[in-house]
Amino acid sequence: MDHDPMNLNKLLIVDCTPKQNNNNNNDNNNKESFLIKDDGLFQINFSCQLTNNEVCDKVERAFNMAGDIITYALTLNTPIIVDVKFIVMEQDELGGAAPTRYISLLDEEDQVERFYPQALVKQIQPQPPTTYTYAESDISAEFNSLVNWHFPDDHGSIGKDQYDILYTILHEFIHGLGFITSWRGLDKPEKELTPYIVTVSGEPAIDPTELPFNFHGFRETIFDKFIITVDSNGMQNRLSSFANELNQFNTSASQFTDFYNQFQNSPQYDAAKKVLAYSTTKNSLIFMPKGSDSITDDGIMLETKINPFQTGSSISHVDSLIYNVGNSDFLMRRQSVAGASLNSLVTKSHNVTGSAIGPKLLNVLSSLGYTLANNSKSSATKQSIVVIDFTLISLITLCIILITTI
Template sequence: MRQFLLCMVITGLALSSLAQNKWKKEGVQIPAPICYGSSHSHQSFIKAPSQYLKRLKSTQEKKSSIIVTYIGFEDEPKQAFQYAVEIWEHLIASPVPIYMTARWTALDEGVLGSCGPYLYFENFEAAPKKNRYYPVALVEKLEAMEITDATVPDLIAQFNSDNDNWYFGTDGQTPDNQYDFVSVVLHEIAHGLGYTGFFYEQDQQGTYGDILPYPGIFDEFVINGSDEQLIDTEIFPNPSAELLQAFTSNNLYFESSTAKQASGTDTYPRLYAPTSFDEGSSIYHLNERTYQVGNANSLMTPFFDQAEAIHDPGPLTLGMLADMGWVYTSIRHQPIEDRELAGPITLEAGIKTDSEIDSTSLIFVYSNDAFTNADTLPISYAQEKDLFVLTINDLAEGSYHYYLAVTDTSQRNYYLPGTAPSDYFEFTIGADLIQPLVTHTPVKYMLESELRAEILVTATDNIGIEQVSMTYLINDSETPNTLAIPHQEGDHYQATLQLSGLMDGDSIRYQIIATDSSSNKNQTVLPADGYYTFRVDGLYEAVRAYTNNFNADTRDFISSDFFIGTEPRFNDGALHSPHPYPSPDEDDLTYNFTCLLKYPIVLTDRTKMTFNEVVLVEPGEDGSLFGDDDFWDYVIVEGSLNGTDKWLPLIDGYDSRENTTWLSNYNNFIQGNNSTATGRSNYYIAREINLTDNGSFEKGDTIFIRFRLFSDPYAHGWGWAIDDLSIQDPPTATNEITYSPGELILYPNPVRTDLFIKGSFKSKADRVKLSLFNSHGQLLNQEELAVNNKQLTHSIQLESLPAGLYFVNFTFENGQLISRKFIKH
């Protein structure tokens, strides 16, 4: 059975964190074709193409750069290999380097070598055809950008080091008993460039992937002698015996008009389709009998004879690669925008081509009835702009669809969009009723020490955006304030909200309003109902120890992402991430969910932090480590000296692979890309972190601590739960203040006027700081109390406070923190 592998790709793109396009993340690997040596000897030599032989002339420059990583090669085969590489560099064009890995290794007897694309991708932005897999080197050429960097090969090949009959010369004078190495390398590089596909035999049926939705781009062109396309499932179901019969019919062709034109005949290139299917050779080679030894197109036949030297891929192979996309013309054009008033429309387009185009062939095809009827206008070249320009007059109000098309001198047609007319551009002339499209990530919180927040908005509109603004209200005020959000670049708008006089616990409600530039002044308001809300959060004074069992709500943390509560299947409260935590499900986006402890921690001798946790987040690839591009989602505990930036790991990020129970449950409940496994209390495991082990901090530092869950696109799980948090606290804290729960009490509770506090301690407590908070975490009062003879007595007058829930924190000199709550009637 042929194995198809869906693999997560290492990208070299400078995206946000590890953001990836979905199509980049889901690359495909398949086995490479195999080249066999025959036992026959036929002396022949086809010299290198003129493009290479005339390379010393200024007009014969390299069209591409193929960079080879040689593994196990000695100098002699390496020099011959490089000779073949340079021939291909003069024949195919690519604006980005093509990286190739070649291994000199032992292979099966009779096998000379093999090579194939390392990865395939489908439905990338510049794909000429939808729903077809393209080899990565061709994808990069069409995208005009690196998809995988130098650490990931585009082509991967191996050659038989056990073959004692190699000829490494470059002169084509191959002895009768030897195989020409240059010819074999040229042959294998062609496979790596995409001269291969997905057809194979399984269970006596023909198929092209039991887990893949689409065929390869090579397979798109394979037809039988009756001009029937093998990927036409109405004729050849997939899988089917009919498809296997076609594979073994000895009657298959590659429907390349360029190759047929190059051959000067009416016949398409004939493919190798023997009566017994050979996975290494069938279909993805030219027919051996049709293109025999000495034929200009014999390089891509499946067998190499001894003494046979072919240093030119031949016109058929080059034509086949050209029609797959290696010779391509791209049209660059900014689509026409909607407009309210009829009038002249100026369209501009640029052309980039690997061949030559007929400068009079670029056309604008448009329709107002979905191409039931269509009109065509020529687009003329304007030399002063180096662009093709068309002025369109007399279009009435209405909606229009259009595409652009151009023809090269080989009569190949190219379109924009690439799959026109099934895809097309659209614009409307007339009154605009379309609201702006607006996105905004809500503000999570505002620090009391800064009282500022960056407001980021993305806004687009078919007519154009006139203005973006923010209205906001502070606390219970009903009088709105307005902040203009200026345009930056593209679709981005940004402003800084700067406030004053606010303190911990205050809240801000706000809306984002975008107005378009149409006569109707269409508006979009976010959120659609109500307001976004965030609070002002203050950072508290440093402590040496902190504990929290999360059985009571508290404002000890800054977060709009995490929450404290008791979730289903848990026995008591815990600190929870969102369940399930979302993934962006959009290219180039990532999410970070954070929770910051307000109390800075003074690092002492016993720098231990412990908690119980459940982690059900997307696991990375097997063997991946934190920091690798294929580590995917993770959770991490981080520290910072200032609590605002420069966050450093207290422990490296980790995922569900940390525990077999987590991993098995995550993987056992996969639906689509995501896991529906849910956390429960019996999944808890203990985590212990030495706060100085990662080398980021040392004893004596005062650090802020935060918990962060990172989510990349297209896969997510239940999330993270944390319970019984203890930071440098007993048994790890020094100078423990011991007491029993009944010996530090508040009474009466509920209270109306005076609240009495009584504490009894087993060790000397000296002084203690009392802090009173409302239910929003706003600090109302703070005072320092004396503890006499291990006894604490105190009272607080509360008559002026409104009814509600309140908290009292007791902070001891050793940094220990004890919290109590009460209700005021």
């Protein structure tokens, strides 16, 4: 199964006012249980549309384990709230997650407005001016109940045709924290890429063809700020420079078709075509963590081998060949690994951080604005190894054994 773990066409980012959960949403065929872990800094609102309570309990435990892994790596000031549905989806889909809401903030470093995931904005200290309303949840996620999942507390080894649910959940939660690009095509097949189109509400326009159409520029995510381009001659440029060029385009078009025709005939359109070329050429886009200057030592090669471009897969993942199952930063590859447990992948990677969140992924999260926990930072610098035995979590809680190497 070629896993597209972040399908933005299915999980929409919408402008909505917070709503109360409907805890009575039951029907004759499905039994929904709403289970909330409210005793920590990663809270799960869980809806399981299965009649098998035992399976629902195993799924919920896996979600909470993923939250524990994240809170072990990050210092959170405010709880992150995740709305999760375990439902019937298309057979070839594992699941997906995305920020429930983006909030536009001015970057003081370069004076550019970018979209920040709500989960990240809530961690910023001191809090930015509250001219916006938080959605009820920070991350929205769906996972497929039809998949042959292996659970951390299952007896026996993972089967060759099974997928480790904890691996998939953790991967998707990282997308919800902000490992996600704004760049996408305006038409199918993609002829160009642009950041999100900003609507009059200040929200990303996921489907700009919907009326009324009001163009207020293009806007990247905070993840995009740290991406550089590298051409065949080794010349480097910031991806944001292309966004700046695109924002020289202006129009009063009230329909998307008129906007698109004008845009294609504008001088700025060439920048959109160049970004598409970079995004479909191997080793052309690199995430450079804040304060880093060495591509070899610090850069994270992003997924640009897919041609044609795939929204949700291209750019929003690391290169699947470089960060293979033996690499410490395997987690954000776009392809899930059938027949491999998360524990076995961490062991093969010899990850000095001790979990599936590798050292370069920690640098990504830190660059976005999250504060790394002291144990994560010391793990990377002192070469300490943390062995996480997920099979014991179902008995008590997350069991972490620290083995410090000499």
